[in-house]
Each structure stands twice: as structure tokens, then as C-alpha cells.
Amino acid sequence: MMAAACARTLGKVGRLVLDTPTCRFTNTAAFVPRISIRCQGRAYGTGGSGFRSRFSLAAPVRGSGRVLGCAFLLGGGFGLYQTIKLTLQHHLAEKEADINIHAPDLDTDLKLTLYQYKTCPFCSKVRAFLDYHRLPYEIVEVNPVMRQEIKWSTYRKVPILMVNGTVQLNDSSVIISALKTYISSKDKTISEILACYPEMKAKNDRGKDVIEFGNKYWVMVHDADADQLYPGKDSRKEEIKWRKWADDWLVHLISPNVYRTPTEALASFDYIVREGKFGSFEGFFAKYFGAAAMWIISKRLKNKHNLQADVRQDLYKAVNDWVAAIGKNKQFMGGDEPNLADLAVFGVLRVMEGLQSFDDMMEHTKVKKWYSRMQKATQHVS
Incomplete structure (x- = not known):
């Protein structure tokens, strides 16, 4: 839940930054982190294993707005990656300790x-x-x-x-x-x-x-x-x-x-x-x-x-x-x-x-x- 909220917030702010004329990329999609984390046979995300990001600029960076926007996206992307990583690590630790053997709570009115x-x-x-x-x-x-x-x-x-x-x-x-x-x-x-x-x-x-x-x-x-x-x-x-x-x-x-x-x-x-x-x-x-x-x-x-x-x-x-x-x-x-x-x-x-x-x-x-x-x-x- 926390990772999903961070992703939504980052996406909104990132779009605002990218829409400004002072920050343009030739390959903005390649700059977004691609994440793949394996959890008991299920894959989360669409990229390869680990964290990978790359970007290329159409021209030398000019102006503080571009530098600020790029730094924001880079820092935000890394922060999102760390959030998802830590959240899923914690989830996996709980699953390993509990080994998923609890029966579900039952909705019953029996006394x-x-x-x-x-x-x-x-x-x-x-x-x-x-x-x-x-x-x-x-x-x-x-x-x-x-x-x-x-x-x-x-x-x-x-x-x-x-x-x-x-x-x-x-x-x-x-x-x-x-x-x-x-x-x-x-x-x-x-x-x-x-x-x-x-x-x-x-x-x-x-x-x-x-x-x-x-x-x-x-x-x-x-x-x-x-x-x-x-x-x-x-x-x-x-x-x-x-x-x-x-x-x-x-x-x-x-x-x-x-x-x-x-x-x-x-x-x-x-x-x-x-x-x-x-x-x-x-x-x-x-x-x-x-x-x-x-x-x-x-x-x-x-x-x-x-x-x-x-x-x-x-x-x-x-x-x-x-x-x-x-x-x-x-x-x-x-x-x-x-x-x-x-x-x-x-x-x-x-x-x-x-x-x-x-x-x-x-x-x-x-x-x-x-x-x-x-x-x-x-x-x-x-």
C-alpha cells in the first residue's frame, strides 16, 4: 500500500516536471526505473532483476530548472525503488516466519x-x-x-x-x-x-x-x-x-x-x-x-x-x-x-x-x- 501511494505521487510530480520546456529527454521512458522483485514465484514489475536506469540528453543541460528537474526524478526514482524493496523484504520476512499456514479468519456467529x-x-x-x-x-x-x-x-x-x-x-x-x-x-x-x-x-x-x-x-x-x-x-x-x-x-x-x-x-x-x-x-x-x-x-x-x-x-x-x-x-x-x-x-x-x-x-x-x-x-x- 505504501509503495503504491509513493508511485502515484511520484508519477504526478514527474509529469509536471517533464512537461516544463526547460527539461526534455530524448528517451524519457528509459529513465524510469524498471523493477523486478521475485516473491514466492510471482514477479512484480516489468523490468529485469535489480534496479536499472539510464538516460540521454538531447543537448547539454542548460539552466537550473533542468538540473533540478532531473535531480528530482533521479532521487525520486531511487527513493521509490528503496521503498518497494524494503516493503517487500519486510513482507517476505513475515511470510517466511509464518510460512503462510494460518487458516483465514471465519465470519461466523457461533458462540x-x-x-x-x-x-x-x-x-x-x-x-x-x-x-x-x-x-x-x-x-x-x-x-x-x-x-x-x-x-x-x-x-x-x-x-x-x-x-x-x-x-x-x-x-x-x-x-x-x-x-x-x-x-x-x-x-x-x-x-x-x-x-x-x-x-x-x-x-x-x-x-x-x-x-x-x-x-x-x-x-x-x-x-x-x-x-x-x-x-x-x-x-x-x-x-x-x-x-x-x-x-x-x-x-x-x-x-x-x-x-x-x-x-x-x-x-x-x-x-x-x-x-x-x-x-x-x-x-x-x-x-x-x-x-x-x-x-x-x-x-x-x-x-x-x-x-x-x-x-x-x-x-x-x-x-x-x-x-x-x-x-x-x-x-x-x-x-x-x-x-x-x-x-x-x-x-x-x-x-x-x-x-x-x-x-x-x-x-x-x-x-x-x-x-x-x-x-x-x-x-x-x-
């Missing part, structure tokens, strides 16, 4: 309230989605012992997302799929979209009644919208595959790793108590008794999910499998921008930040660059 445990990987998945898409939301931290904050709900798990205070979305994957459907199509209300993810009663492997949701990994869009959302041949199938992988496998590696030893279990619960919503007595009890209990439970989880004796190896392998699936030629699983699988995997891994398991993962896997890009992409803007 969102997220009921969560901060250290829950499923809640972290939802926050990653909301932050990436710049959807404003309020957080209600739920006390994990009493859960008074969700006593009004028959669904007793988190995350729960309330939309406009009236529509309740349950299950992290349903929340993400329903919201992605809404912002991708905008031709249905949240209530209408929610009907695409029916609640179903099922039994888990221990015979206990559980609630499941149909189609929860599907974004319900028309074919035209789907072609734009999933330009690659198998991109939709891959997104669903890795979203399921995050829920069915990756998330089960978190507890055995963060509670791997008594020391790590204590450090993990210290973090949970610090970040969660606990009373003073509850916090003390959770930190010491909870750490001991989860260290024991983590051993059972290791056996349940057939993990190796050193559970770190399963974590390393899972993370490296994920990085390998992205490939060397893509920034994200979604290509140049994160897709729902990127956001799900990042949300799960993020809950380990600040713990020994996270530091070990960063040191012994190839995930660091992708993870850093995801941090930038999901950076929360208040």
Missing part, C-alpha cells in the same frame, strides 16, 4: 463454550481445531473429581462443546467433523449437521455399555465442496485413516509413557494439578495418590495394548510412522496446510509438553519440524 480438562488429549484435539480455524471460544475447566460444571449433562465425559448455549456436541471427533462441515458448506445449521452423527449404544471389549457416534470421522459436504476440500485422489481416505489412528492407537500411548516411572508419574500429576481445577485437598490427594495409582494402571495399560517393555519405543515408532506417512515433500498431511489428521495428532502429542516423555520424543524421532510448524499454525490469537 462456543468448551467444557474440558486441559491435559485431556481429546480436549486438546478440539482446542487445536478451534485455534487453527480462529474460532473464538470460552473454556470451562471441569473439576475431574466432582464434575459439577457438567452436572446438567447426561453425557458425563469431556470434551463437551456448547454452541450458542443451546446445541450440545459430544465426542472430540464429532465436534471437529461437525464444525468442519459447518464452516465448509454453510448451508446447514449445527442442529441439522448433528443429525448426521447419530448417537448409538454399544458394548466395549469388557462388555460395558458405551456411547458411540456414527460417521464421526466424515465431513458432510457436497461433492463440489469435497473436491475443493480434498483435492488429492486419496486425501479424504488418508485423513480419516489417520484420525482414527490418533484415537485408536496414538492416544493409548500417552498414559503408559507419561506415567512410565514413579518419578515421571509424580511429575505428570504435578502438571495435571497445576493446570487443572482442583481444590487444595483434592490437589494434594491427586498429586501423590493419583501418581501412584496411575503408575500401577500404566502397567496394566501396557499389557492391555500389547506395548513393549520400554513403552518409549512404541511412542517413537508411532511418531516416526506418522512423519513417514506425511513424506518429505509435504509440510503437513494436508499438504501446504494442516488437515484434520494433522490437528488430531498434534492435539494428542501436545498434552505431553513439559514432561520427560515429550523431550525424549523430540530427541529420538523426526517429528520436530512438523511439530514446530503445527505450533505456529495453531497459535492462539485472543
